[in-house]
Amino acid sequence: MTGPIPTIAEAARLIANKKLSPVELTRACFARIHALDHRLHAFVHLTEERAMTEARAAEHAIMTGAPQGPLCGIPIGLKDIVDTKGIPTTCGSKILLDNIPDADAACAESLAAAGTVLIGKTTTHEFADGGPSFDLPAPPARNPWNPEHFTAGSSSGTGAAVAAGLILGGIGTDTGGSIRGPAALCGIAGIKPTYGLVSRTGVAPAAYTLDHIGPMAWTAEDCALLLQALAGHDPRDPASANRPVADFTAELGRGVKGLKIGVIHHFHETDYPVSAGTRHGIDAAIVTLRGLGAEIGEVQLPPLQDWGACGSLISITERAAAYEEWARTRLGDFGDRVQRRLMLGALVSGVDYVQAVRRRRELRAELQRAMRGLDVVLTAAQPAEAPKIDAVPVWDTFAAPSFTMPFNVAGYPAISVCAGFGEGGLPVAIQLVGKPFQEPTVLRLADAYEKATDWRSRRPAMLDAVSG
Amino acid sequence: MPSEISDQALDFLLARAGLALSDAQKADLKSVYQGIAAMAARVRQKRGHMAEPALTYGFAEEDLP
Numbered sequence: 001m002t003g004p005i006p007t008i009a010e011a012a013r014l015i016a017n018k019k020l021s022p023v024e025l026t027r028a029c030f031a032r033i034h035a036l037d038h039r040l041h042a043f044v045h046l047t048e049e050r051a052m053t054e055a056r057a058a059e060h061a062i063m064t065g066a067p068q069g070p071l072c073g074i075p076i077g078l079k080d081i082v083d084t085k086g087i088p089t090t091c092g093s094k095i096l097l098d099n100i101p102d103a104d105a106a107c108a109e110s111l112a113a114a115g116t117v118l119i120g121k122t123t124t125h126e127f128a129d130g131g132p133s134f135d136l137p138a139p140p141a142r143n144p145w146n147p148e149h150f151t152a153g154s155s156s157g158t159g160a161a162v163a164a165g166l167i168l169g170g171i172g173t174d175t176g177g178s179i180r181g182p183a184a185l186c187g188i189a190g191i192k193p194t195y196g197l198v199s200r201t202g203v204a205p206a207a208y209t210l211d212h213i214g215p216m217a218w219t220a221e222d223c224a225l226l227l228q229a230l231a232g233h234d235p236r237d238p239a240s241a242n243r244p245v246a247d248f249t250a251e252l253g254r255g256v257k258g259l260k261i262g263v264i265h266h267f268h269e270t271d272y273p274v275s276a277g278t279r280h281g282i283d284a285a286i287v288t289l290r291g292l293g294a295e296i297g298e299v300q301l302p303p304l305q306d307w308g309a310c311g312s313l314i315s316i317t318e319r320a321a322a323y324e325e326w327a328r329t330r331l332g333d334f335g336d337r338v339q340r341r342l343m344l345g346a347l348v349s350g351v352d353y354v355q356a357v358r359r360r361r362e363l364r365a366e367l368q369r370a371m372r373g374l375d376v377v378l379t380a381a382q383p384a385e386a387p388k389i390d391a392v393p394v395w396d397t398f399a400a401p402s403f404t405m406p407f408n409v410a411g412y413p414a415i416s417v418c419a420g421f422g423e424g425g426l427p428v429a430i431q432l433v434g435k436p437f438q439e440p441t442v443l444r445l446a447d448a449y450e451k452a453t454d455w456r457s458r459r460p461a462m463l464d465a466v467s468g
Numbered sequence: 469m470p471s472e473i474s475d476q477a478l479d480f481l482l483a484r485a486g487l488a489l490s491d492a493q494k495a496d497l498k499s500v501y502q503g504i505a506a507m508a509a510r511v512r513q514k515r516g517h518m519a520e521p522a523l524t525y526g527f528a529e530e531d532l533p
Contacts, residue, residue, distance in 0.1 A: 309510035328486035346485035357521035
């Protein structure tokens with residue numbers, strides 16, 4: 001297989017028209033993995049034999065004319081906190097080094113049922129927390145745009161693997177930004193859906209009331225295709241929303257004329273001023289969206305630090321509760337960063353937690369009020385381009401407020417898409433946030449933006465040396 | 469919530485949490501206590517006793533007889 005790495009949408013069309021073989025597509029992914037992953041560490045476990053079997057089955061299904069969906073034969077990866085039947089699921093931890101689940105997580109089931117080809121399990125920060133860590137069973141993933149730099153986390157392997165074309169899409173999880181952060185720093189698209197839209201069954205928790213499962217891919221359109229397979233009610237997940245699932249691709253291509261966007265300028269200009277490259281990316285995106293016909297206004301919310309305090313206290317406490325038994329008996333078996341996070345749980349009282357949850361109700365009401373009359377709000381996804389991988393503070397919780405946490409606190413859908421490149425050629429991003437269950441609008445806007453810019457035509461330079 | 473924590477108070481909280489930390493870990497944790505205190509202060513508002521938490525819930529239709 002030669003030529004540029006296809007998006008999921010492009011590959012789906014070619015496969016359906018019998019112009020692209022899922023077997024060749026899968027082989028090309030493994031060729032890139034074998035050429036690059038020793039530098040990226042995007043995978044902790046490859047499932048090559050299974051993948052080739054699934055690719056051949058997909059090809060057979062296509063060739064025999066059985067009707068197939070757009071994910072048939074598409075190579076994907078699953079973050080290694082997602083349970084996979086018969087396949088190691090370590091959560092990036094020494095504690096679960098020998099863990100082989102006896103059932104698939106709901107999201108793994110859904111993607112398999114849609115005909116995807118599982119390439120492997122992608123690197124995660126330990127139990128989706130902390131990172132980058134150099135004291136875990138596997139090394140941290142590295143950024144394909146420059147392997148000396150961080151991917152963000154915790155869905156670090158999926159972010160790196162998609163950017164480098166090792167897979168066409170994959171699963172991330174997001175408790176405070178773990179889909180959107182790696183999407184932003186790796187220059188791809190990643191959507192944290194509305195809380196409850198995608199089942200959490202079989203995915204290791206980070207913080208129960210903040211955890212979201214969602215897709216990461218090269219484009220917003222690809223995220224829509226993956227989300228279609230993932231969304232839906234699951235009675236096994238107590239937070240699962242029992243409501244009809246939207247058509248996530250239905251609004252793509254309709255343009256953005258008349259959509260009302262509120263920019264949360266104070267988040268990225270005064271609450272925590274972003275880098276010059278990120279600011280330029282955001283400002284240029286606003287110009288682009290206005291030029292496409294969107295109506296741009298400004299919204300005011302409580303300061304970023306209020307959202308961060310609320311989300312962090314909830315996250316610290318819920319994580320400490322989830323992992324209390326191991327923290328008490330095997331603390332030293334966690335990596336240094338997660339040990340620190342678990343230690344923090346001792347400092348947060350029950351009353352602090354409830355005050356945080358009361359604040360959460362108020363903050364959600366503020367966002368609801370601010371979004372009346374708007375379709376989407378826009379701000380930064382990350383404060384800057386990717387830092388050097390050895391320059392991430394160990395107590396990053398206190399180093400800078402998160403631009404993504406507000407929408408975990410609120411549970412609103414939010415996507416990060418590439419908005420250009422800063423100094424050193426590293427990606428910058430914007431974050432688009434919709435109202436609950438309005439993913440079609442968020443994806444429509446993100447898709448229109450991507451198609452109005454040429455950021456999707458550029459891949460990491462390390463791919464130039466890889467044929468196929 | 470005070471912005472600093474004594475060694476004795478930290479030891480009590482760690483014992484209650486069941487965590488056995490080294491002296492270096494305790495010192496490290498103590499160094500960020502101020503950050504937690506600041507977060508705890510931020511989530512406290514003049515809201516009165518009637519303000520509900522976000523965890524307040526209702527029953528879904530499927531739960532009802």
